Amino acid sequence: MRIVTWNKHLTRNSAVAKSGTAQPRQETRIQKKNKELILGAALEVFSSYGFRGSTIDQIANQAGLSKPNLLYYFPSKEAIHAALLDALLDTWLDPLRALDPEGEPVAEILDYVHRKLEMSRMYPRESRLFANEIIQGAPRILENLEGELRALVDEKAAVLEDWMTAGKIAQTHPHHLIFSIWSLTQHYADFEVQVRAIRTKQDIYEEADTFLQNLFTRLLKV
Amino acid sequence: MRIVTWNKHLTRNSAVAKSGTAQPRQETRIQKKNKELILGAALEVFSSYGFRGSTIDQIANQAGLSKPNLLYYFPSKEAIHAALLDALLDTWLDPLRALDPEGEPVAEILDYVHRKLEMSRMYPRESRLFANEIIQGAPRILENLEGELRALVDEKAAVLEDWMTAGKIAQTHPHHLIFSIWSLTQHYADFEVQVRAIRTKQDIYEEADTFLQNLFTRLLKV
DNA sequence: GTAAATTTTGACCGAAAGGTCAAAGGCACG
DNA sequence: CGTGCCTTTGACCTTTCGGTCAAAATTTAC
Numbered sequence: 001m002r003i004v005t006w007n008k009h010l011t012r013n014s015a016v017a018k019s020g021t022a023q024p025r026q027e028t029r030i031q032k033k034n035k036e037l038i039l040g041a042a043l044e045v046f047s048s049y050g051f052r053g054s055t056i057d058q059i060a061n062q063a064g065l066s067k068p069n070l071l072y073y074f075p076s077k078e079a080i081h082a083a084l085l086d087a088l089l090d091t092w093l094d095p096l097r098a099l100d101p102e103g104e105p106v107a108e109i110l111d112y113v114h115r116k117l118e119m120s121r122m123y124p125r126e127s128r129l130f131a132n133e134i135i136q137g138a139p140r141i142l143e144n145l146e147g148e149l150r151a152l153v154d155e156k157a158a159v160l161e162d163w164m165t166a167g168k169i170a171q172t173h174p175h176h177l178i179f180s181i182w183s184l185t186q187h188y189a190d191f192e193v194q195v196r197a198i199r200t201k202q203d204i205y206e207e208a209d210t211f212l213q214n215l216f217t218r219l220l221k222v
Numbered sequence: 223m224r225i226v227t228w229n230k231h232l233t234r235n236s237a238v239a240k241s242g243t244a245q246p247r248q249e250t251r252i253q254k255k256n257k258e259l260i261l262g263a264a265l266e267v268f269s270s271y272g273f274r275g276s277t278i279d280q281i282a283n284q285a286g287l288s289k290p291n292l293l294y295y296f297p298s299k300e301a302i303h304a305a306l307l308d309a310l311l312d313t314w315l316d317p318l319r320a321l322d323p324e325g326e327p328v329a330e331i332l333d334y335v336h337r338k339l340e341m342s343r344m345y346p347r348e349s350r351l352f353a354n355e356i357i358q359g360a361p362r363i364l365e366n367l368e369g370e371l372r373a374l375v376d377e378k379a380a381v382l383e384d385w386m387t388a389g390k391i392a393q394t395h396p397h398h399l400i401f402s403i404w405s406l407t408q409h410y411a412d413f414e415v416q417v418r419a420i421r422t423k424q425d426i427y428e429e430a431d432t433f434l435q436n437l438f439t440r441l442l443k444v
Numbered sequence: 445g446t447a448a449a450t451t452t453t454g455a456c457c458g459a460a461a462g463g464t465c466a467a468a469g470g471c472a473c474g
Numbered sequence: 475c476g477t478g479c480c481t482t483t484g485a486c487c488t489t490t491c492g493g494t495c496a497a498a499a500t501t502t503a504c
Contacts, residue, residue, distance in 0.1 A: 052275030
């Protein structure tokens with residue numbers, strides 16, 4: 001995925017003026033700090049209100065910066081959003097990538113479920129950021145879904161299918177098996193408000209883990 | 223849930239002037255037509271962009287009305303949204319209400335799954351309207367979630383628990399069983415773009431139905 | 445310590461958004 | 475066929491929003 005870093009002020013810096021070639025001068029400590037600050041604030045805001053529902057002022061406010069100052073680091077609201085999705089999309093799929101074709105089938109899948117649930121527990125805002133984006137038609141990441149994501153899923157679905165053919169796990173639809181893992185685990189992050197409105201209990205994720213491990217154990221048993 | 227119908231023009235109509243009591247004059251045919259038109263358009267727009275991401279102009283445009291004309295029927299953007307959620311919340315829970323304590327346990331649950339999936343297939347926009355609202359913290363329906371919804375879920379969870387105690391279905395966490403049905407079925411509506419990006423196939427819902435029936439059959443088997 | 449570069453800010457701009465209003469255009473009914 | 479209510483509209487108002495800019499403040503590099 002394309003990394004978005006056209007810093008206005010960096011394109012007219014001394015490196016360019018002196019050498020004529022546009023080799024990006026390295027980030028200053030302030031730049032690094034503030035970009036992280038902004039992305040953190042943007043995650044908070046975008047995940048709560050969606051792209052169109054969020055304002056630059058909200059993000060700047062959350063980050064403790066003035067609006068023009070924020071726009072000094074990112075050229076537009078779009079750019080912040082893109083940078084966030086960009087950074088996230090990669091790490092978000094790590095649990096699925098970790099599914100090992102050489103491992104013990106049932107354990108691999110149960111591990112995947114566990115890791116994915118852990119992602120919901122640790123990074124609910126990230127989960128909601130994606131959820132918001134996808135519910136609203138994924139205008140900014142459709143390409144990635146049809147490209148990278150689809151390729152990865154197809155690859156892993158093939159692994160699952162092999163396991164089924166080999167009689168290591170029960171026959172089901174491999175793609176829908178993956179969908180089911182996503183939906184079940186992400187539900188606890190994306191619909192957290194609803195879950196907590198109904199089930200007022202501290203350790204929701206512990207209950208969920210027990211429930212899901214049992215569910216998939218039963219589903220996969222040959 | 224409170225019904226929202228303070229039509230500015232109806233509060234100063236002749237019925238009031240003549241009798242002194244505020245008995246709402248019945249809706250004209252034009253009012254009925256246009257209100258439906260507006261709610262339909264609003265569903266389309268709100269479900270695509272969320273509340274804050276949608277504009278009155280978009281809705282008016284979609285409905286083929288001018289903005290002031292739309293605001294003649296509903297006093298504000300808020301009011302349209304409230305009316306939509308209001309009407310929907312009720313019917314959305316019908317499948318769960320239909321779960322019959324006297325029925326055959328496994329069949330009842332499998333039917334519920336089927337009905338819920340059918341809702342996703344027939345009313346994906348309604349599903350996304352809720353999803354948008356809940357992901358963004360459910361600011362407008364939190365009360366309903368903690369009230370009506372929770373009561374209904376608790377009631378049905380008790381039924382499930384009875385079935386488990388009686389050995390009619392396998393032991394699991396009843397609340398999470400309900401959550402799992404919601405998440406699995408709604409996923410196909412809410413994340414439709416993602417599902418279709420990965421699985422380019424016409425009859426996704428047929429596949430899903432087969433998959434889910436199998437999943438819950440296995441989960442519930444004693 | 446000073447010159448150059450980086451960072452921050454207040455003032456400002458044009459467009460879009462939610463909503464109002466008065467007046468005009470229809471419609472229904474005696 | 476005219477009177478009174480219902481419906482529609484264009485013009486307008488205020489606030490919010492995304493973004494710019496020039497100048498001031500601060501850091502960095504020598």
